[in-house]
Amino acid sequence: GDSVTQMEGPVTLSEEAFLTINCTYTATGYPSLFWYVQYPGEGLQLLLKATKADDKGSNKGFEATYRKETTSFHLEKGSVQVSDSAVYFCALSDQAGGGADGLTFGKGTHLIIQP
Amino acid sequence: GAGVSQSPRYKVAKRGQDVALRCDPISGHVSLFWYQQALGQGPEFLTYFQNEAQLDKSGLPSDRFFAERPEGSVSTLKIQRTQQEDSAVYLCASSPGEISDTQYFGPGTRLTVL
Numbered sequence: 073g074d075s076v077t078q079m080e081g082p083v084t085l086s087e088e089a090f091l092t093i094n095c096t097y098t099a100t101g102y103p104s105l106f107w108y109v110q111y112p113g114e115g116l117q118l119l120l121k122a123t124k125a126d127d128k129g130s131n132k133g134f135e136a137t138y139r140k141e142t143t144s145f146h147l148e149k150g151s152v153q154v155s156d157s158a159v160y161f162c163a164l165s166d167q168a169g170g171g172a173d174g175l176t177f178g179k180g181t182h183l184i185i186q187p
Numbered sequence: 188g189a190g191v192s193q194s195p196r197y198k199v200a201k202r203g204q205d206v207a208l209r210c211d212p213i214s215g216h217v218s219l220f221w222y223q224q225a226l227g228q229g230p231e232f233l234t235y236f237q238n239e240a241q242l243d244k245s246g247l248p249s250d251r252f253f254a255e256r257p258e259g260s261v262s263t264l265k266i267q268r269t270q271q272e273d274s275a276v277y278l279c280a281s282s283p284g285e286i287s288d289t290q291y292f293g294p295g296t297r298l299t300v301l
Contacts, residue, residue, distance in 0.1 A: 076229075108292075114294070115190075115191075115278075115292045115293060115294045115295065116230070116278065116280075116292040117291075117292065118289050118290070118291075121289065161229050161230075163229075173220075173232070173235035173242060173243035173245075174220050174222065174232030174233075174234075174235055174243070174246065175220075175222075175230070175232065175290065176232070177229030177230050177231070178229050179227070179228055179229045180227075180228070180229050
């Protein structure tokens, strides 16, 4: 079945550091890929998405590129801020490939940015 | 505008009790999803509705779990004879149309079974 693997946390960085959170996936078809973020005390919200190979999703300074050859969708940001502290979830949708109709999520990566 | 709302936000149940969790999706959204999120884990898909039709219930863990959306708007997730392993946050999400549309999540209901 479909699965998403993302790096274990917590990840602790200093403000203005470069961020990479790794995400790889296994899917039957050609999934759409997502990064969701959960800020403290808030619900899950979409950060960015990509629907086909080589697409780059971007939002709020974050970027991720859909790499079919390495089945990856790594999240990057050039200079993190304290306000980026949150839990980040990589997810896929593979309904077209015969997967379940919902999203398949990774376990989440807790990011802590220190001033 | 109003987002997805869920009630109650917190529920404590004794083992063996039945519970009902409510989800109010964004008005006009066709698709509605339920997920279960255990502590320290990512959400896991439970079931999917397109309007009032339950098109996928492959993620429901047992026949004690039942979901409905009778008028294609509000949805209820019911858990019968709750067990301790049912303790989790239950998330509801809605999307405007197709399954691949962006899903908008509610704040969740935290269920604790004692």
